[in-house]
Amino acid sequence: MTWLGEPQDEAERLVREGLDRAKQRVGDEVTHRRVWAKVAEASTMPERVSGRRWIWVSAAATAAAAVGLFAYVRYYQAPGASVDIVSVAAGPATTESEKSEDPGPAASASSGSAQERQENQLAPQESERGPGNVIRTRQGERVHVSLGGGAVAELDENSAMTWDAQHRPTIQRGIARLAVPHQPPGWRFSVTAGPYVVTVVGTKFDVRVSSRTVGVEVTEGVVEVWRNSRATRLAAGDSWQGPLHPDEPGASASSPSVPSSPSTTSSSPPAAWSPAERPQPVAAPTAVLATAPAPKQPASVGGRSSPEAETALRTGDPAKAIDLLSKTAQGTGAAAENAAYEMARIARYQLHRPRQAVALWDRYRTRFPTGLLRTEADLSIVETLAQLGEVRAALAEADAFLARHPQSERRRDVQRLAERLRAAQAIYDVK
Amino acid sequence: MGPKSTRNPLPSPAVIADAELVRACRSGDMLAWRGLYERYAPLVHRFASALGVPSDEREDAVQDIFIAVYRSLKHFRGDAQLSTWIYRIAARHAIRLGRRRRAREAMRLTMLKEKPATIADPSERSTQLATLDRMLGKLPPKKRTVLVLFEIEGLSAKEISDVVGCPENTVWSRLHHARSEMVKAARRMVS
Numbered sequence: 001m002t003w004l005g006e007p008q009d010e011a012e013r014l015v016r017e018g019l020d021r022a023k024q025r026v027g028d029e030v031t032h033r034r035v036w037a038k039v040a041e042a043s044t045m046p047e048r049v050s051g052r053r054w055i056w057v058s059a060a061a062t063a064a065a066a067v068g069l070f071a072y073v074r075y076y077q078a079p080g081a082s083v084d085i086v087s088v089a090a091g092p093a094t095t096e097s098e099k100s101e102d103p104g105p106a107a108s109a110s111s112g113s114a115q116e117r118q119e120n121q122l123a124p125q126e127s128e129r130g131p132g133n134v135i136r137t138r139q140g141e142r143v144h145v146s147l148g149g150g151a152v153a154e155l156d157e158n159s160a161m162t163w164d165a166q167h168r169p170t171i172q173r174g175i176a177r178l179a180v181p182h183q184p185p186g187w188r189f190s191v192t193a194g195p196y197v198v199t200v201v202g203t204k205f206d207v208r209v210s211s212r213t214v215g216v217e218v219t220e221g222v223v224e225v226w227r228n229s230r231a232t233r234l235a236a237g238d239s240w241q242g243p244l245h246p247d248e249p250g251a252s253a254s255s256p257s258v259p260s261s262p263s264t265t266s267s268s269p270p271a272a273w274s275p276a277e278r279p280q281p282v283a284a285p286t287a288v289l290a291t292a293p294a295p296k297q298p299a300s301v302g303g304r305s306s307p308e309a310e311t312a313l314r315t316g317d318p319a320k321a322i323d324l325l326s327k328t329a330q331g332t333g334a335a336a337e338n339a340a341y342e343m344a345r346i347a348r349y350q351l352h353r354p355r356q357a358v359a360l361w362d363r364y365r366t367r368f369p370t371g372l373l374r375t376e377a378d379l380s381i382v383e384t385l386a387q388l389g390e391v392r393a394a395l396a397e398a399d400a401f402l403a404r405h406p407q408s409e410r411r412r413d414v415q416r417l418a419e420r421l422r423a424a425q426a427i428y429d430v431k
Numbered sequence: 432m433g434p435k436s437t438r439n440p441l442p443s444p445a446v447i448a449d450a451e452l453v454r455a456c457r458s459g460d461m462l463a464w465r466g467l468y469e470r471y472a473p474l475v476h477r478f479a480s481a482l483g484v485p486s487d488e489r490e491d492a493v494q495d496i497f498i499a500v501y502r503s504l505k506h507f508r509g510d511a512q513l514s515t516w517i518y519r520i521a522a523r524h525a526i527r528l529g530r531r532r533r534a535r536e537a538m539r540l541t542m543l544k545e546k547p548a549t550i551a552d553p554s555e556r557s558t559q560l561a562t563l564d565r566m567l568g569k570l571p572p573k574k575r576t577v578l579v580l581f582e583i584e585g586l587s588a589k590e591i592s593d594v595v596g597c598p599e600n601t602v603w604s605r606l607h608h609a610r611s612e613m614v615k616a617a618r619r620m621v622s
Contacts, residue, residue, distance in 0.1 A: 003582065003610060011617035018563025022583045025480045025560065026473035027493075035490055036468055039497045043464060310487075412462075 030345055033376055041372075136160045137174070145169075151180040151189055168192050175208045180221075194244040197226040203236075215241040309339070318350035334372075340364040341373045344380070354384045375405055379414070386417060395421040449513040456504050467513075468497055474514065474584070475521050481579040482525035483568060485532075492528055496521045511593050518580065518594045526572050566616040570609055577602055578609035 007013040135155060137143050143155040147169050155161055159174020170192040180189045180200050190199045193207045194214045203221025208214070216225055217239040224233050225240055234240055309324040325346070328339035341364050348357035361377040361384075368374065378401045385394035398418040402411060452470075455463030475493050484492045499520050507516055567575055576595055580586045581602075586594065588602045595602070 004614075009618075009621075011614055011621045014559070014562055014617045014621065015566065015613050017559040018566070019582050021559040022481050022563055022579075023477070025477050027476035027489075031490060032469070032472045032476070035472065035494050035497070036465065038494050039468060039501070040461065040465070042494075042498045043461070043501050410465075 028349070030349065030376075030380070033379070034373075037373065037376060134160060134162045134172070147178075147189075151178065153178045164192050168197070171207045171209045173209050173211075175206060177204070177206050179204045194242075195227050195246060196242060199224045199226060205234075209244065212244055213241050214244050215239065309342075313346065313350065318346045322346050322351075329367075337364075337368045337371045337373065340367060341371075341377060344377070348380070348384060354388050358384050358388075375408060375410070378404065379410060382414060382417065386421060391421050391424050450509060453504060453507055453509070453513060456501070464501065467500075471500075471514065471517050472497070475517065478518060478521050478579065478584060479525050481567065481583050482522065482572075482576065483529055483564070484525050488528065488532075492524060496524050499524065512590070515586075515590050515593050518584070518586070519596075522576050522580075522594060526576070529572060562617075562620065565620070566613050569616050570612055574605045574609035574612070577605040578613065581606050 002016075004012045004016040004019075007016050135143060135145055137155050137157050137159050139157055141157050145153045145155060145161065147153055153161065153169065154177040156175035156177070159176060160172040161176060162170050162172055164170045168190045176191075178191060178200075180203055190197050191207060192198075193209050193216075196214055196216075198205070198207060198216055200221065200223045203223055204219040205221075205223050206215075206217040206219070208217075216223065216234060218234045218236050220236050222233060222235050225242070227242075227246070232240060309321040309328070312318070312320040312324060322343050325339040325343045329336050329343060341361070344357045344360035344364060347353045347360055358381050361381050364371070365374055365377050371377075378397070382394055382397045382401055385397055388394075395418060398414050398421060401408075401414050402418070405411065408414075449467075452463050452467050456467055472493065475496050476489065479489055479492050479496070480486075496517075500517055503520065507513070567579070570578065573595070577591055580591045580594060581588070588599045588606075591602045592599045597605075
């Protein structure tokens with residue numbers, strides 16, 4: 001018998017109705033499809049080392065660290081030694097302990113050159129790369145820190161590094177020289193410095209954080225420095241500097257900052273600031289930590305790239321949301337692409353204007369012919385046209401989809417739909 | 432006429448058993464993976480909602496849960512039902528998110544001395560849902576998980592004990608207390 005199946009009073013009725021309603025909260029099809037696009041993308045990423053292996057690796061690392069510390073204390077107390085940080089705790093990967101790791105007069109038991117040590121070092125576990133963990137260097141110390149995914153930071157003297165809530169390495173003060181191997185397609189490596197996020201695909205660069213400024217100097221490759229929704233791109237040889245506290249009065253005047261007017265010392269200035277989606281390597285998949293995926297799909301409307309539009313939608317003003325998104329869509333990058341797609345989605349599901357939605361999706365794919373959401377846009381058009389009863393147009397779109405996406409996992413669905421549309425066309429002789 | 436394919440890799444994902452789906456997923460069949468996703472995405476979405484993942488984080492949460500499922504499929508032994516196993520992953524993730532969210536809120540309150548404005552998702556403006564979420568929000572995570580699995584997801588006590596990793600008696604006890612606290616909370620709201 002159902003609990004509270006026969007409610008005795010108003011309170012019990014409230015509970016029962018809420019529970020019954022909650023059973024229907026299964027999300028809409030578009031949301032599932034959008035999530036699938038990202039899940040499918042991430043599923044093709046190379047897998048990281050499993051948690052069980054980490055237990056053994058960490059145990060070995062713990063032992064090595066202990067031996068190393070002992071050896072250092074015993075033999076190498078000279079200041080200025082270059083040190084490797086190895087895994088120091090073997091807690092479960094999901095632990096979010098608050099601890100501070102201060103290497104002190106840091107030690108290294110490894111033999112051979114610094115380069116060899118660096119190559120042999122073990123990456124800290126997730127728990128050690130989590131928020132609250134701090135690595136500090138004192139006068140004359142330098143520390144190599146493995147950041148996962150093959151990325152390594154060399155922390156200069158009097159520097160401090162931690163991890164933010166999104167598990168991004170964060171340079172608190174001092175200088176960090178980072179070497180990041182080329183990341184798999186769609187994946188970016190992010191480092192936070194003050195209010196800025198530096199994202200890279202694969203490169204070498206320095207991040208400096210002083211009491212007033214943040215600086216980035218690129219040795220190899222290309223990096224992007226983000227603040228809020230704006231970014232600047234730096235190529236090899238470029239350097240950039242911005243105020244640590246850009247919102248303070250006078251900060252932008254004395255030292256132009258992101259996003260208002262970045263100052264670069266490049267001989268050829270980096271690309272102009274362009275509206276783009278702020279990297280959000282949030283809630284990294286359990287197996288992926290420091291190497292965060294490329295900016296995620298927005299949660300509801302054009303996403304975090306369009307907070308005003310999101311607010312408008314949530315407060316029941318989809319028309320305003322579309323208006324705001326259309327401005328974002330005029331820009332470039334992921335934010336513009338998302339906005340262009342989301343406008344159609346809102347027109348279809350919030351304003352219930354399927355024809356306008358089809359037109360907007362069509363505009364999206366014209367602008368972003370190889371966009372991330374291209375497949376979804378094509379599918380949405382096919383389905384919307386079919387629902388509108390525009391059999392011939394839907395069939396043409398379905399056939400085009402099958403030709404354009406021969407490897408799509410939705411191929412069968414579209415084939416079935418096309419068959420039904422053909423049958424309908426034959427039976428009813430519809431146009 | 433083109434060559435006919437004699438290969439029949441998989442029937443429609445809708446009709447194949449979970450075990451078969453898992454086997455195909457493990458062999459890298461993206462169609463099977465898509466089938467598994469489509470089969471369980473609504474469940475994960477509903478479960479995450481009931482466990483208090485806010486609407487603006489839900490899409491990311493569902494994504495992360497499925498990526499965790501995909502990465503862990505090779506460890507799925509088939510001792511429990513696939514749904515039970517997915518519930519376990521989802522519950523862990525949702526509770527972890529809740530912990531982080533509470534920490535963030537506490538930090539915000541400490542720093543700002545004021546609660547940030549929250550805007551309800553228009554798709555969830557149902558009075559019943561809003562009320563339910565408020566009542567569920569008052570339950571401790573363990574009791575909430577059990578109540579949600581039993582009352583919303585329709586799992587048996589045995590299945591819930593597999594998901595949350597506690598004896599069946601504990602499940603019944605938590606459920607009893609959760610129900611009682613829910614009704615009390617509802618009475619307070621009504622009065």
